[in-house]
Amino acid sequence: MLTQDQIQFFRENGYLRVGRVLDDTELEALRRHVEWIASGEAAHVPAGRLQVEPRVAQGERAAENYELSLRKMYHLAWHDPMMLDHARRPSIVTRMQQLLGPDLKLYQDQLFMKPPQIGSRQAYHQDQPLGFWIAPPDRMTTCWTALDPSTRENGCLWVIPGSHIRGALSRAEMQEYEERALAGEQEAQVPLELEPGEASFHHGHLLHCSGENRSGQRRRGYATHYVSGLCRYTGLEPKEEFPLISGRDYPDTL
Numbered sequence: 001m002l003t004q005d006q007i008q009f010f011r012e013n014g015y016l017r018v019g020r021v022l023d024d025t026e027l028e029a030l031r032r033h034v035e036w037i038a039s040g041e042a043a044h045v046p047a048g049r050l051q052v053e054p055r056v057a058q059g060e061r062a063a064e065n066y067e068l069s070l071r072k073m074y075h076l077a078w079h080d081p082m083m084l085d086h087a088r089r090p091s092i093v094t095r096m097q098q099l100l101g102p103d104l105k106l107y108q109d110q111l112f113m114k115p116p117q118i119g120s121r122q123a124y125h126q127d128q129p130l131g132f133w134i135a136p137p138d139r140m141t142t143c144w145t146a147l148d149p150s151t152r153e154n155g156c157l158w159v160i161p162g163s164h165i166r167g168a169l170s171r172a173e174m175q176e177y178e179e180r181a182l183a184g185e186q187e188a189q190v191p192l193e194l195e196p197g198e199a200s201f202h203h204g205h206l207l208h209c210s211g212e213n214r215s216g217q218r219r220r221g222y223a224t225h226y227v228s229g230l231c232r233y234t235g236l237e238p239k240e241e242f243p244l245i246s247g248r249d250y251p252d253t254l
């Protein structure tokens, strides 16, 4: 469970290191499973859910094998029961409920692979305005679970504490944060270095990015994006199925 101080920290800063959410056995099992999916041989996960690093796709860089060419894999919990089990882990869900309430749905998941030498930068952005169609918009929080050591050298997450307070920003405003970071002028940013099996939470309006991986150590992190089950769906596309993680389903919600 989160302490009152941790909850207060999250409310003020928009992020929180929550410590270990996987023990060693769970971590090893998840790593092995993810390696199988990333081999491209797991027929139950559609190939379109695996995205290759742009520079590899464009032929500018080569990777040792298919797995090490991947930028990310996403929507895995919709196809794979073990990934859905991860999203339902009590070590994550009980803490998430303290922030979003008892009724939780999974809106999306993304396993960022950040391969050695070629893992690309993820520019500063907020998650919610870029594709989480919910009302109210601030009832979304991500759990980012480290499968490898996540360090400045291999491209850990960086956050701008308190940036969620401004609410949803336009793409142009997000781009300004990115330009300042690239110019070395983003003094407010904080690195979220994590050990394998540890997780951090970030609010849907928190500005965050991750660096390039120029090191020889890969940096995989599984982001499960939760929303309150009381939210309405505001997207223009037909609503798809959002798995119930905890609590109950209500009429006219997502």
Ligand SMILES: O=C(O)CCC(=O)C(=O)O
Pocket (backbone or CB within 6 Å): 112, 114, 122, 127, 142, 144, 157, 208, 209, 210, 221, 223
């Ligand atoms: O892991 C990364 O490199 C990016 C993560 C991210 O943007 C997210 O979890 O929302």
